């Protein structure tokens with residue numbers, strides 16, 4: 001069981017690439033953002049190579065795999081194309097995520113319980129690359145138990161519902177759901193990460209949940225970086241989550 005006392009920040013650079021792809025230019029370069037993020041204290045760099053290539057491209061991942069000083073968390077759908085690519089680049093971490101072509105963003109967690117044999121085969125195959133494989137799931141006991149059964153050492157709890165909650169009651173309910181999921185995941189012997197939709201005003205309560213290993217944050221960092229620069233955006237976020245975890 002991992003009971004880290006120090007929470008890690010994984011910086012997702014997808015939306016630096018979103019801006020580049022909007023115009024088909026060479027800038028802004030997500031690789032530069034990744035290096036700046038590392039200098040500012042990122043513990044890892046997350047990229048999601050989507051099937052529709054709306055942001056991160058293969059070349060970004062290949063260059064990152066050569067230049068990162070920390071570690072790459074490669075998010076991917078469970079497809080043959082992505083599995084073969086992951087076997088080629090051999091990232092330190094692989095996170096299996098659900099993907100729908102038309103979605104605005106990742107809408108829910110991976111249904112591990114509903115397709116255990118398929119996910120187990122993917123986890124087994126990808127683990128042979130040496131990667132720590134995690135599953136991006138909702139904070140739901142059924143999915144957490146299934147994640148353990150398929151042999152994933154780690155899970156990432158989808159915090160999108162918490163981020164989207166509007167009333168204080170909903171926020172409290174969603175936060176409790178995440179906190180319960182973290183405790184349940186740890187009790188199952190899993191490494192528990194969390195992320196999606198976290199920003200400077202909602203992150204502290206999640207960072208204060210004991211036992212979370214890492215938060216993966218992207219969209220809010222890229223948005224804030226427009227005004228303060230990428231390094232400052234990352235270091236502000238890192239300071240916030242470390243302070244919240246230390247107070248808890």
Ligand SMILES: CC(=O)[C@@H](O)[C@H](O)COP(=O)(O)O
Pocket residue numbers: 012014047048050075097104105106136195196218
């Ligand atoms: C899996 C996850 O939560 C993120 O990687 C997210 O998918 C990135 O942003 P988009 O969903 O906008 O591509």
Ligand SMILES: NCC(=O)COP(=O)(O)O
Pocket residue numbers: 012046156194195196197198216217218219220
């Ligand atoms: N896995 C979640 C992630 O990497 C970042 O999501 P977001 O902060 O861009 O919503």
